[in-house]
Amino acid sequence: MMHRYKLWTLLILLAGFHALILFAGFFAPYNFSAQDRDFPYAAPSRMHFVDAQGKLHLRPFVYGLKDDPNTFGAYLPDTRGIYPLRFFVTGAPYKIAGLFSSHLHLFGVDDPARIFLMGTDDFGRDQFSRFLYGGQISLAAGLIAAALSLSLGIIIGSLAGFYGGWIDAALMRGGEMFLALPWLYLLFAVRAALPLHVSQWQVFLLLVAVIGLIGWAPPARLIRGVVLSAKERYFVTAARGFGASDFYLLRRHVLPQTYSVVLTQMTLLIPQYILAEVTLTFLGLGVGEPMPSWGSLLASLQQYYVLSSYWWMFLPVMLLVPIFFAYSMTADALQERLKSIPL
Amino acid sequence: MRDVRFLKCMFAASTVLAACVFLVSGILFAQTPEELMVAAGSPGRFGGSLTIALRSEPKTLNPALASDASSQDVIYCMNSDLIHINRQTQKTEPALAKSWSVSRDGLTYTLNLRRGLRFSDGQRFNADDVIFSFRVYLDENVHSPQRDLLIVGGKPISVEKIDDYTVRFRLAQPYAAAERLFDGFPILPRHLLEAAYRNGGFSQAWGISMQSSQFAGLGPYRLKEYVPGQRLVLERNPFYWKEDSAGKRLPYLDEITFLFVPSEDAQVIRFESGETDVLSRFSAEDYSVLARQAAARNYHLNDLGPGLEYNFLFFNLNDLSTKNLAQIGKKQTWFRDLRFRQAVSAAIDRRAIVRLVYEGRAMPLASQVTPGNKLWLDPSIAPPSHSPARARALLKSAGFSWKPDGSLVDPQGNPVEFSILTSSSNVQRTKMATLIQNDLSQLGMNTHVVSLDFGAMVDRLLNSFDYEAAIMGLADGDADPNTEMNVWLSSGETHLWHLNEAHPSTPWEAELDRLMNEQLVTLNYAKRKQLYDRVQQIVAQELPIICLASPDILVGAKNRVGNFHPVILDPYVLWNVDQLYVR
Numbered sequence: 001m002m003h004r005y006k007l008w009t010l011l012i013l014l015a016g017f018h019a020l021i022l023f024a025g026f027f028a029p030y031n032f033s034a035q036d037r038d039f040p041y042a043a044p045s046r047m048h049f050v051d052a053q054g055k056l057h058l059r060p061f062v063y064g065l066k067d068d069p070n071t072f073g074a075y076l077p078d079t080r081g082i083y084p085l086r087f088f089v090t091g092a093p094y095k096i097a098g099l100f101s102s103h104l105h106l107f108g109v110d111d112p113a114r115i116f117l118m119g120t121d122d123f124g125r126d127q128f129s130r131f132l133y134g135g136q137i138s139l140a141a142g143l144i145a146a147a148l149s150l151s152l153g154i155i156i157g158s159l160a161g162f163y164g165g166w167i168d169a170a171l172m173r174g175g176e177m178f179l180a181l182p183w184l185y186l187l188f189a190v191r192a193a194l195p196l197h198v199s200q201w202q203v204f205l206l207l208v209a210v211i212g213l214i215g216w217a218p219p220a221r222l223i224r225g226v227v228l229s230a231k232e233r234y235f236v237t238a239a240r241g242f243g244a245s246d247f248y249l250l251r252r253h254v255l256p257q258t259y260s261v262v263l264t265q266m267t268l269l270i271p272q273y274i275l276a277e278v279t280l281t282f283l284g285l286g287v288g289e290p291m292p293s294w295g296s297l298l299a300s301l302q303q304y305y306v307l308s309s310y311w312w313m314f315l316p317v318m319l320l321v322p323i324f325f326a327y328s329m330t331a332d333a334l335q336e337r338l339k340s341i342p343l
Numbered sequence: 344m345r346d347v348r349f350l351k352c353m354f355a356a357s358t359v360l361a362a363c364v365f366l367v368s369g370i371l372f373a374q375t376p377e378e379l380m381v382a383a384g385s386p387g388r389f390g391g392s393l394t395i396a397l398r399s400e401p402k403t404l405n406p407a408l409a410s411d412a413s414s415q416d417v418i419y420c421m422n423s424d425l426i427h428i429n430r431q432t433q434k435t436e437p438a439l440a441k442s443w444s445v446s447r448d449g450l451t452y453t454l455n456l457r458r459g460l461r462f463s464d465g466q467r468f469n470a471d472d473v474i475f476s477f478r479v480y481l482d483e484n485v486h487s488p489q490r491d492l493l494i495v496g497g498k499p500i501s502v503e504k505i506d507d508y509t510v511r512f513r514l515a516q517p518y519a520a521a522e523r524l525f526d527g528f529p530i531l532p533r534h535l536l537e538a539a540y541r542n543g544g545f546s547q548a549w550g551i552s553m554q555s556s557q558f559a560g561l562g563p564y565r566l567k568e569y570v571p572g573q574r575l576v577l578e579r580n581p582f583y584w585k586e587d588s589a590g591k592r593l594p595y596l597d598e599i600t601f602l603f604v605p606s607e608d609a610q611v612i613r614f615e616s617g618e619t620d621v622l623s624r625f626s627a628e629d630y631s632v633l634a635r636q637a638a639a640r641n642y643h644l645n646d647l648g649p650g651l652e653y654n655f656l657f658f659n660l661n662d663l664s665t666k667n668l669a670q671i672g673k674k675q676t677w678f679r680d681l682r683f684r685q686a687v688s689a690a691i692d693r694r695a696i697v698r699l700v701y702e703g704r705a706m707p708l709a710s711q712v713t714p715g716n717k718l719w720l721d722p723s724i725a726p727p728s729h730s731p732a733r734a735r736a737l738l739k740s741a742g743f744s745w746k747p748d749g750s751l752v753d754p755q756g757n758p759v760e761f762s763i764l765t766s767s768s769n770v771q772r773t774k775m776a777t778l779i780q781n782d783l784s785q786l787g788m789n790t791h792v793v794s795l796d797f798g799a800m801v802d803r804l805l806n807s808f809d810y811e812a813a814i815m816g817l818a819d820g821d822a823d824p825n826t827e828m829n830v831w832l833s834s835g836e837t838h839l840w841h842l843n844e845a846h847p848s849t850p851w852e853a854e855l856d857r858l859m860n861e862q863l864v865t866l867n868y869a870k871r872k873q874l875y876d877r878v879q880q881i882v883a884q885e886l887p888i889i890c891l892a893s894p895d896i897l898v899g900a901k902n903r904v905g906n907f908h909p910v911i912l913d914p915y916v917l918w919n920v921d922q923l924y925v926r
Contacts, residue, residue, distance in 0.1 A: 037778075
């Protein structure tokens, strides 16, 4: 019983999180590329309830910022005016899933004040907005790549397991060869050979294709194992005895038995591939400026001065941890639950 | 008895006399007095050592072969030149040549060498070493990176020995500020290198891993120890030819240790923790980080103002007819249009570059001469202004128009889209590109920032011409226009926007050629300045390169380092290494 609740809570959490990313335009107060050149490396905005005169406000508000005359790049609150937090404000235009355009944002403050929930980066861009938009690239890459590599894994694994013999040997040895290739260096080489004018879309597709195509071997091996044992079951042999075709057997009797393996593999592979995208972008192989991705949000942490001066640049990392955690817990819970279902 | 005493006295007297005669004759004939140079500046304390980080291991210690910054920094400490550019005044001063004279036609330079000097191994220095050194530098087979500087008017400078301490240089045509040439040609010891040179083994001579006894120079320090991968240690040269105002022989320090620290971050951390004593070549962000700890850790930082580096954006104006680059060729119709370049220049917010890329520690630029180059800056050039409205007006007058969604199209209706190339190893230039991308998107231009590793980028800029626009930085070597010849001459090797021009392709490039060639043979500073002012005006007007910003030179040192007077010319903190001391 407990497992049931655990799984559902996790699934709802993950779904909510994905919705947040999908509707980034609505939840983010600013566009990901909007530069506020007066405020590079601004710390996260502080919410106030009590103003400089000591008056209590029920609606939280922020102050505008002004330069700290003593330190470059440090800002002081400008207490002359208060800017209350407003909901459902109109702001920068955006598109949801590339289809519906809108101006409506969940929250914001009046100009000229700004609300930076997670501070700003070196160009004065809102980190919170960039985190949400960046999730679109990273999550999409993870999901599509996982789907791609699993479908390949299912096809190759079931063929190898079902037919055995030289097909099995060829496919599995091929898979091992794939595992042994130094992919990172190959990627660098591919990137250097590409023409200069590679659109963000092409880079994204290339990234997804590469991550997805590389990863098929481990799931294929697992699925091959399941298929190998499934095809020996009596009802499968019986169906064969009744004259069922290979395709019918695979579709009706063998593949359904791989269902639990595929699901748990899916939940394991998605965070792994998100991380792969983050790593590749961190190394400069992903989508370029000004498009954010979680990897490019982390890239600035390579520099000592960012590490030592701007703690809010770590916030994206902090947020990634629970997401990956949720994914692996889901995989766990799923496995527990699927084990209890009789095949 | 008396006779014996008398004889004894005579003997003693004659011994004393003989000794005196020997001593005097020794001073007069055997030993030429040393002509030491008295260094200006306050006297320091002897002893102690400094530790300095180098970004990479020096590739060689051979002055005629070194081309990387690390090698040059170490070589600077171990060698001396005939005439030196004082990095503080940016003017020439006597060095190994105590004086020199120029013939009236400007074609002959006669240099009088200091007498009685010794190399760091104790061997004497004279005109033969000078003749040998320049024979090496001029030898085509040596491939010395400095060789081009010695070709004046298409002919190599000729060197001739007049006597042991006089040397004459002849030029094929007058050459402005020719004495500045001598800085950067360290004098080599003939007694150590001639054999290798004659055997054809010069390219291996003075590699970094050779025994320290095989090195000798006229600089303040000499090699003591080299540990591959870790450090290189120099020790005091007891034969150095300078003394301080108190009459004591320089240098002050017993030792200098160069540590090999491969990244800027690691260098900053080592300086912050007190492992190294001086620091240069670091970013404005690191300056802020270090500044927080300065008082607590007993070091101080200096912002010396803009140096000589100018960063710029430029478009590919090369002749692509022989290349298979039709796409770029089409876009060149925009790039060749002055109004397009002016619009791009007007749209770029240089103050934002200064603020966001350099934390305010830089200056916006209108031409290639930076505010740090005080002798040559043309103050009449207006500072660059940021005006998107003017940019739009310029584009409109050039026939460009905007689609309803705000994107810019050219007169034929093609969308204006191009890529900007930067080097991925240079964080600052990549940041500039991102800012410029944002600025140009306000005009409806769709630009892509492409960062490649430096080698791949240079290959595209110099060989394949497969690029549309790029951001680069150059630095005027010694604050004199002559070192910029290769940039502004249409035949120059660094004429980046249009290489290998057979003839100047535009009237203003022809004028640049004329001006640069004329200033080269003009000996009068005021007249040269006029000519070079015009060069700057043309660059600011015609925008072959769109100058962006010049970063400040930032340095730091422990408070215990005495005589620390950093300058904006390279080597920023080590230029007076012979006078640095530990308090």
